[in-house]
Amino acid sequence: MSNINTSNLHVEKAKTSKLADVNFEDLAFGKTFTDHMFMCDFVNGEWQQPQIKPYQPMQMEPSARVFHYGQAVFEGMKAYKDDHDDVFLFRPEENFKRINKSCARLAMPEFPENYFFEGLTTLLNLDRDWIKPGVGNSLYLRPFAIATDPAIAAAPGESYRFMIICAPAKAYYKGTVKVLIAEEFSRSANGGVGFAKAAGNYAAQFYPTSLAQQKGYQQVIWTDADTHTYLEEAGTMNVFFRINDTLITAPISDRILDGVTRKSLIQLAKDNGIACEVRQIKVSEIVEASKNGSLKEIFGAGTAAVISPIEGFEYQNTYRELPEINDHSYSSVLKQKMLEIQHNLAEDLHNWRHEVEVAK
Ligand SMILES: *Cc1c(COP(=O)(O)O)cnc(C)c1O
Numbered sequence: 554m555s556n557i558n559t560s561n562l563h564v565e566k567a568k569t570s571k572l573a574d575v576n577f578e579d580l581a582f583g584k585t586f587t588d589h590m591f592m593c594d595f596v597n598g599e600w601q602q603p604q605i606k607p608y609q610p611m612q613m614e615p616s617a618r619v620f621h622y623g624q625a626v627f628e629g630m631k632a633y634k635d636d637h638d639d640v641f642l643f644r645p646e647e648n649f650k651r652i653n654k655s656c657a658r659l660a661m662p663e664f665p666e667n668y669f670f671e672g673l674t675t676l677l678n679l680d681r682d683w684i685k686p687g688v689g690n691s692l693y694l695r696p697f698a699i700a701t702d703p704a705i706a707a708a709p710g711e712s713y714r715f716m717i718i719c720a721p722a723k724a725y726y727k728g729t730v731k732v733l734i735a736e737e738f739s740r741s742a743n744g745g746v747g748f749a750k751a752a753g754n755y756a757a758q759f760y761p762t763s764l765a766q767q768k769g770y771q772q773v774i775w776t777d778a779d780t781h782t783y784l785e786e787a788g789t790m791n792v793f794f795r796i797n798d799t800l801i802t803a804p805i806s807d808r809i810l811d812g813v814t815r816k817s818l819i820q821l822a823k824d825n826g827i828a829c830e831v832r833q834i835k836v837s838e839i840v841e842a843s844k845n846g847s848l849k850e851i852f853g854a855g856t857a858a859v860i861s862p863i864e865g866f867e868y869q870n871t872y873r874e875l876p877e878i879n880d881h882s883y884s885s886v887l888k889q890k891m892l893e894i895q896h897n898l899a900e901d902l903h904n905w906r907h908e909v910e911v912a913k
Contacts, residue, residue: 567607587680591672591717614703624700625752626655631691635897640909655749660709729864730771739778747808790853791815860888
């Protein structure tokens with residue numbers, strides 16, 4: 554093992570790379586990881602020296618608090634490569650701010666900004682060859698933090714671990730999806746943790762989603778917990794509705810996650826002369842719009858798929874189909890624009906791209 558010390562970060566390089574064994578044509582999302590991982594422990598009230606190590610299993614006490622109380626938060630972001638081998642992140646400071654918001658809500662210590670960015674850029678340089686050029690290819694980055702205290706008292710812990718692991722990715726969702734509008738289950742509630750990327754939010758979605766899948770739907774559109782009459786999110790994505798030529802998406806709240814894709818799409822719609830309203834939207838409004846033919850599109854928005862068009866939805870035992878999407882659909886147009894910005898193929902009006910400089 555060779556050791557390189559930067560200002561603070563300790564790097565232990567992998568002896569051999571697994572890259573040659575990976576079939577990039579046939580990648581299952583999130584199952585293959587690059588050669589290195591980043592980690593940093595919080596003990597005695599302080600973040601310790603950050604480290605990069607070969608990707609490997611780790612040991613933990615069975616009593617570690619994360620296993621019992623789900624004190625864990627995460628992020629999802631991507632690195633992209635253009636045809637000149639330059640590597641870019643998309644609005645990474647948004648992910649940094651958001652994981653610290655999630656940490657604060659889960660009573661976990663915030664992670665220092667310089668550690669986050671030094672760790673991320675060093676990791677991306679070490680695993681640079683894992684990022685393939687071409688629109689649709691990316692390296693999915695998963696920062697996360699967990700409570701590691703070996704103590705099963707139901708109280709916030711004193712020791713934590715912050716990590717980043719990386720998985721090469723192709724387009725996540727394939728084709729369109731059918732969704733079931735939630736009439737019973739909820740994803741989040743007022744005063745809860747819906748706005749945070751808290752691990753437990755996702756565990757709680759698996760069961761209602763599996764019920765929807767048994768009925769032939771891939772995802773659930775979540776409605777407000779009180780009345781189940783307002784549309785909030787689609788699976789683990791924000792959701793947009795197009796009625797006539799206007800896009801509508803719900804305002805963020807403590808129930809709705811402040812998605813980077815969502816806010817970028819709102820801006821891109823504006824830049825491209827597409828009307829976009831941020832307001833609450835009732836299920837009855839889209840049912841009505843579907844009946845009278847003014848409902849043109851519904852799509853999910855998130856880092857993994859950028860935009861995931863929805864083919865139809867079920868509500869109160871009635872399935873309603875949406876018009877077929879084409880190259881002029883807002884979902885196609887906006888997705889293309891986002892991908893071009895992410896892959897350095899279009900002008901970046903809002904400074905969203907962040908180039909990862911090659912390490913000297
Ligand atoms: C991560 C996530 C999103 C999308 O956020 P992006 O920053 O666009 O990836 C939307 N909703 C939920 C519930 C999420 O967890």
